[in-house]
Amino acid sequence: MTPTTMTQLPIPSHFDPRTVGEVWRVPYQQRAIEAESWSKRMGLKPAAKDKTRICLMAIDVQNTFCIPDFELFVGGRSGKGAIEDNVRLCEFIYRNLGVLTEIAPTMDTHTAMQIFHPMFWVNDAGEHPTPAATMITAEDVKKGVWKVNPAVAYSLGRGNYMALQNHALHYVEKLSAEGKYPLIVWPYHSMLGGIGHALVSAVEEAMFFHNIARHSQTGFEIKGGNPLTENYSVLRPEVMDGADGRPIAQKNTRFIQKLLDFDYVLIAGQAKSHCVAWTIDDLLTEIQAQDPSLTRKVYLLEDCTSPVVIPGVIDFTDQAEAAFQRFAAAGMHIVKSTDPLDSWPNLEIKG
Template structure:
């Protein structure tokens, strides 16, 4: 049976910036738990995690530098799903893309022959660096080595993103409506929210919550697989995945989940449920011809089909919980 939407929640606020109403949320949580006879999460016999990937202002709020079209509607659907199933969702797990000004994918890291930074969405290849079309403003040898390693992986080439999710800035925060939901869930179910930061190392992109794009550059360790988080997620009977962007951080995280499950215990693949109407892809750049690797909506849809063929489940927020 679906639970009622809390009185403080309004769909229209899903894409808005405002201060979280912690006192109001906490007051309603106490009354809500009692009125609906909701038991603490520790008593759940079937344990369900709701895994939100980068549901942050940077990606989900109109006007933010990396706003993903469709993200507001995704957030609205996710919140309705979460509130309806609050009594059965055991824990909320959120990743937070976490960056600083000087990182290899930000404009401050690069300049052309005239000393100008690249515009957002510029693609920089290892050959561009060798030819001097783009020059690193710091760590030149490591920057070239990184691009070489990234291209060898076959997943992405280096993309220069606008400044986003900067630690200490508003764009780093969870969307306020989602943060209120996390607070409400924590108080109603008497369990803390799990927050996982990613993306702080200056010498690698970190689309996946579980691992950076490159783990070693010229003998320097720049990251590793997050075994602690993986083991925690796999301790649940179901892991519902949502967030932004479908073509990048969600896709990369699901790819890491799939690969590590295949290496460890294939029987756990069916625990992962992709909420397909709670995520959107980055739009393809306006290039003609458009390289296949940059057709982000197509890449995302194909990846989801592959994950489903591998044994992951695909659902919509309007579907009953798959347990």
């Protein structure tokens, strides 16, 4: 087989798995020169010539989730989850460079004043909720345990505090009615313009290398900027309407259709229990509405994702595993990145 079919490629010498848990500058020009040379030596063709089109969606592989001591490091039960996942993800990209048509990283993108950040809420003492340890329920809002911080009304509600308070109650009631997680107050994270927002350096380097070697623009997808709703899934926010019934957000219809137009969609990233699970769930909903047989084109890289685990506080491992089993029962494939693609079920690449 040629490199453009199933053959796994060697990993370029610049990749050092020991640096995957660190932040550093990618030497773009040097890597671009190396990638062009690599492409010629390996006989790679431009992605535009792929007869079988494969998209790798890498969900929120950002410093904020993947680097120890950053805001929301996803350690899983091992304590090293995201680092180990990203070593495998980088190796997967390099080994399968010749068949990955496009890589689409999603980017969780936030500002300080958002409904899931501490400053949005206060209690009667004027205190903000403790991040990562506070869930706000409809009962909490009704009883006034937590209220919208009046100080944010200037920036978020055009000075209309009551409208924001009404939205807050509507929001948590909607989450409960739709069977979603309660509103969790998270630490400030994925802050737009900050280091935490950036892709993990080693992953960014691998994606850039793919971009140059295959002449395939990396397809960044931004999510999470709406201050009045969470946005675990890149395909739709948690709540799409306000207390008055008017829309405040909408599904990412363009990206949904883009994914479904590929022959195969591979999914990795963080966190398995939240943004990954929610994105897959929304994709499954769209597939079932269009053509349930399309679930067979989706592959979940189970060794490139980990659940949220905060020792002594909360552990979402069981919920993540249950979600993945539900996706498999619906027809999606759970696979390992370390296995050759020709061992994956129902995946055929035309040479």
